[in-house]
Amino acid sequence: xxxxxxxxxxxxQAKGVILDExxxxxxxxxxxxxxxxxxAAETVFRSVLAEAQLNVDDIVFTVxxxxxxxxxxxxxxxxxxxxxxxxxxxxxFPATRTVLDIGGQDTKAIRIGDAGEVTDFAxxxxxxxxxxxxxxxxxxxxxxxxxxxxxxALKSTKPVKITTTCTVFAETEIIGHLAKGHLxxxxxxxxxxxxxxxxxxLVRRVGLAPEITFTGGVSRNQAMVxxxxxxxxxxxxxxxxxxxxxxxxxxLYALDHxxxxxxxxxxxxxx
Amino acid sequence: xxxxxxxxxxxTYTKAVMLDESRDVRATAIRRSGYKPxxxxxxxxxxxFANASVSRAEVTYIATSGYGRxxxxxxxxxxxxxxxxxxxTIYHFPQVRTILDIGGQDIKAIRIDERGRVRAFRxxxxxxxxxxxxxxxxxxxxxxxxxxxGPYALRSTMPVEISSVCAVFAESEVINHLSTGVAPEDxxxxxxxxxxxxxxxxxxxxxxxxxxxxxxxMTQNAAMVAAxxxxxxxxxxxxxxxxxxxxxxxxxxxxxxRRVERLLAEGHEIPPPGSDGxxxxxxxxxxxxxxxxxxxxxxxxxxxxxxx
Numbered sequence: 195x196x197x198x199x200x201x202x203x204x205x206x207q208a209k210g211v212i213l214d215e216x217x218x219x220x221x222x223x224x225x226x227x228x229x230x231x232x233x234a235a236e237t238v239f240r241s242v243l244a245e246a247q248l249n250v251d252d253i254v255f256t257v258x259x260x261x262x263x264x265x266x267x268x269x270x271x272x273x274x275x276x277x278x279x280x281x282x283x284x285x286x287f288p289a290t291r292t293v294l295d296i297g298g299q300d301t302k303a304i305r306i307g308d309a310g311e312v313t314d315f316a317x318x319x320x321x322x323x324x325x326x327x328x329x330x331x332x333x334x335x336x337x338x339x340x341x342x343x344x345x346x347a348l349k350s351t352k353p354v355k356i357t358t359t360c361t362v363f364a365e366t367e368i369i370g371h372l373a374k375g376h377l378x379x380x381x382x383x384x385x386x387x388x389x390x391x392x393x394x395x396l397v398r399r400v401g402l403a404p405e406i407t408f409t410g411g412v413s414r415n416q417a418m419v420x421x422x423x424x425x426x427x428x429x430x431x432x433x434x435x436x437x438x439x440x441x442x443x444x445x446l447y448a449l450d451h452x453x454x455x456x457x458x459x460x461x462x463x464x465x
Numbered sequence: 466x467x468x469x470x471x472x473x474x475x476x477t478y479t480k481a482v483m484l485d486e487s488r489d490v491r492a493t494a495i496r497r498s499g500y501k502p503x504x505x506x507x508x509x510x511x512x513x514f515a516n517a518s519v520s521r522a523e524v525t526y527i528a529t530s531g532y533g534r535x536x537x538x539x540x541x542x543x544x545x546x547x548x549x550x551x552x553x554t555i556y557h558f559p560q561v562r563t564i565l566d567i568g569g570q571d572i573k574a575i576r577i578d579e580r581g582r583v584r585a586f587r588x589x590x591x592x593x594x595x596x597x598x599x600x601x602x603x604x605x606x607x608x609x610x611x612x613x614x615g616p617y618a619l620r621s622t623m624p625v626e627i628s629s630v631c632a633v634f635a636e637s638e639v640i641n642h643l644s645t646g647v648a649p650e651d652x653x654x655x656x657x658x659x660x661x662x663x664x665x666x667x668x669x670x671x672x673x674x675x676x677x678x679x680x681x682x683m684t685q686n687a688a689m690v691a692a693x694x695x696x697x698x699x700x701x702x703x704x705x706x707x708x709x710x711x712x713x714x715x716x717x718x719x720x721x722x723r724r725v726e727r728l729l730a731e732g733h734e735i736p737p738p739g740s741d742g743x744x745x746x747x748x749x750x751x752x753x754x755x756x757x758x759x760x761x762x763x764x765x766x767x768x769x770x771x772x773x
Contacts, residue, residue: 361632
């Protein structure tokens with residue numbers, strides 16, 4: 195039995211998956227980002243190996259992706275996260291034509307052609323507005339863990355309009371609204387609205403074509419999914435493995451190379 | 466004795482200046498604006514009396530400025546901060562034509578004429594990248610206070626480049642630099658240089674007419690002043706007597722005083738606070754007339770063109 199690995203080194207988390215020769219996932223691991231992207235990638239690789247009860251020699255090919263992919267010293271190949279997200283989304287939802295990936299520090303809209311190729315993409319990686327960090331600011335200001343933001347926002351009855359674009363100023367605005375007596379859920383729903391509108395306009399830049407698959411850590415947020423469906427006017431595919439889409443895509447690319455018999459850079463592999 | 470108070474309610478700090486009739490500063494006070502700018506304004510006003518041995522009854526006139534200028538019920542009038550900065554600057558430096566004001570949550574470039582009239586301005590209050598918040602946040606990641614920034618940065622020998630535009634993303638960059646062993650002073654100097662670059666960019670958009678002046682809290686930051694002057698390749702005039710951060714409040718007080726002098730010269734009573742007083746018969750940019758009571762014929766100067 196031969197295995198391949200996909201490592202996605204994101205801005206806030208590193209993700210690793212191991213796929214078997216049929217492309218089925220046998221293990222996954224997730225790690226909050228460390229200062230050193232290279233060691234974070236190595237750690238996540240080790241933990242996914244341990245999870246799968248395999249050792250390095252069982253992995254015939256490794257593809258790294260994500261913002262820190264060039265810091266992965268043990269990878270055989272680097273593939274952009276655009277390609278990997280598209281590939282991962284297509285694997286689970288073959289009818290996907292648009293991918294929206296909301297990550298910790300960037301948001302991507304990817305348009306996929308009928309042959310499954312990436313035809314266009316738009317990315318917001320210059321400004322934290324409309325990325326996961328905007329919710330991070332809310333989490334910080336409201337002193338709530340990220341996982342509780344969505345459920346609380348859904349309780350809102352009178353969402354507050356967040357007028358600032360900048361994440362830094364939004365933090366101040368949240369506290370200001372709370373000081374004026376607005377309920378946390380209403381302020382939070384306002385934050386979700388702000389992100390949804392920004393992401394929807396990013397999607398429109400590449401052209402909205404169904405089906406849409408929503409990936410990235412933020413897709414676990416129920417309020418965000420509901421709002422995006424409302425703003426985009428179409429249902430979204432959300433995978434249970436949404437955070438691993440990039441890593442799964444990377445794993446599938448690794449499988450292609452393994453099948454094609456491409457040589458591995460063994461000498462650089464982690465021992 | 467005539468005492469006039471100018472209060473500048475900014476996004477981050479609320480500043481107050483008390484002037485007497487000879488335009489000498491009698492007292493200054495400053496507090497964080499917090500989430501209730503109105504109470505910060507009231508507190509800073511009280512602080513003036515602790516700092517100067519005068520009583521509240523001796524204050525003739527109160528003019529407010531800044532984004533919270535309408536939130537002060539005890540004011541006589543309110544003036545935009547652009548006008549205040551322009552007037553205060555031309556009072557200190559008649560030769561200045563371009564003013565840069567870096568605030569906590571916004572940055573302004575103002576071009577003025579030889580009489581201190583605002584000719585053009587550009588403002589960024591949408592993104593923290595070009596404002597004091599960028600530096601404050603970077604300093605916070607490094608465990609520095611805002612007061613530490615200047616002295617710390619001046620020790621830098623090999624500044625690094627901070628390439629992130631976004632103040633939030635700069636955090637990751639700072640952490641990355643720290644992990645690779647870059648000295649904190651080199652990082653903070655990199656942030657200063659990035660901010661100076663953005664500030665000069667904004668000044669270019671109003672025309673970069675010499676001489677230049679800097680206002681706002683950044684005037685206390687020697688490294689920042691040096692970085693902007695270097696980019697401009699020209700000296701920066703700083704308000705004297707540490708009035709940099711008080712420039713807006715000083716301008717408001719100056720205008721208030723001018724208004725009082727005019728009212729007294731025309732034989733009017735000084736109105737109680739909370740009202741804008743008798744109608745001015747001529748419409749001048751520096752005299753504040755309530756829109757509803759404006760005279761029908763207003764042959765004033767052409768309105769300002771706001772650049773987009």
